[in-house]
Amino acid sequence: MSNSNSSGTAPSKKNKGTGGDQYICPHCSKKMNKWQVPPFNFSDGLGWCTDHLYICFNDQCVFFKNSWGHMDANYGQSMGYRAMIHPDSKENMAIPAGSVDAMKGNILDEIQEAKDRESIEKRNKAMARLTDAFIAKEIEPIIDILLAGDEWLSVRLKAAQMLGDMKDLRAMDALLNVESEHETIKEQIRKSIKKIHAANYTKECPYCAEVIKQRAKICKHCNKEL
Ligand SMILES: [Zn+2]
Numbered sequence: 001m002s003n004s005n006s007s008g009t010a011p012s013k014k015n016k017g018t019g020g021d022q023y024i025c026p027h028c029s030k031k032m033n034k035w036q037v038p039p040f041n042f043s044d045g046l047g048w049c050t051d052h053l054y055i056c057f058n059d060q061c062v063f064f065k066n067s068w069g070h071m072d073a074n075y076g077q078s079m080g081y082r083a084m085i086h087p088d089s090k091e092n093m094a095i096p097a098g099s100v101d102a103m104k105g106n107i108l109d110e111i112q113e114a115k116d117r118e119s120i121e122k123r124n125k126a127m128a129r130l131t132d133a134f135i136a137k138e139i140e141p142i143i144d145i146l147l148a149g150d151e152w153l154s155v156r157l158k159a160a161q162m163l164g165d166m167k168d169l170r171a172m173d174a175l176l177n178v179e180s181e182h183e184t185i186k187e188q189i190r191k192s193i194k195k196i197h198a199a200n201y202t203k204e205c206p207y208c209a210e211v212i213k214q215r216a217k218i219c220k221h222c223n224k225e226l
């Protein structure tokens with residue numbers, strides 16, 4: 001059945017700079033959704049030979065609306081089908097839909113958009129936590145965020161900058177031990193360490209790396225002469 005409803009019109013495809021492939025439904029001109037093919041072959045036993053298809057999920061699409069009457073009249077079946085484009089053949093096809101909401105759980109671009117929204121919300125919350133801690137002069141929550149590998153780069157960068165601005169020597173250990181692969185974060189950490197040393201009249205012992213007084217002649221940690 002997949003091929004029998006080909007409308008003959010060429011599918012229109014647009015390449016948007018950011019979102020990758022985009023297909024417009026030839027029947028209703030709405031953007032088609034990228035849809036993940038389930039791991040099992042449910043339709044014709046042949047499979048689609050792709051991990052995703054483009055499907056028109058517009059419930060008002062004429063193709064979808066008319067499909068129910070067509071299936072009922074021709075096959076006596078209470079089911080419909082939606083417009084679908086296979087990404088390899090670019091052919092207009094139809095994919096059976098057992099109900100209005102069938103298959104909607106596998107819409108990839110909507111899932112991705114929801115994830116993006118969630119992620120931005122998470123970032124804003126982390127930024128708010130940073131600001132609160134900065135105002136309250138609490139370094140621990142800021143260190144936690146700086147050390148959290150899964151935080152946004154901009155958030156961790158802000159955390160590194162704040163620790164420098166707070167000039168609190170207790171942040172030194174954490175700053176010295178941050179493992180970051182990002183050059184921007186490393187650079188900000190170097191700046192913040194300098195700032196904290198300057199404000200506290202301290203420096204790093206060149207032999208044992210402990211924090212000591214700028215004017216120390218002998219390191220109190222390793223007893224080396226400076
Ligand atoms: Zn449509």
Ligand SMILES: [Zn+2]
Nearest residue numbers: 205208219222
């Ligand atoms: Zn030392």
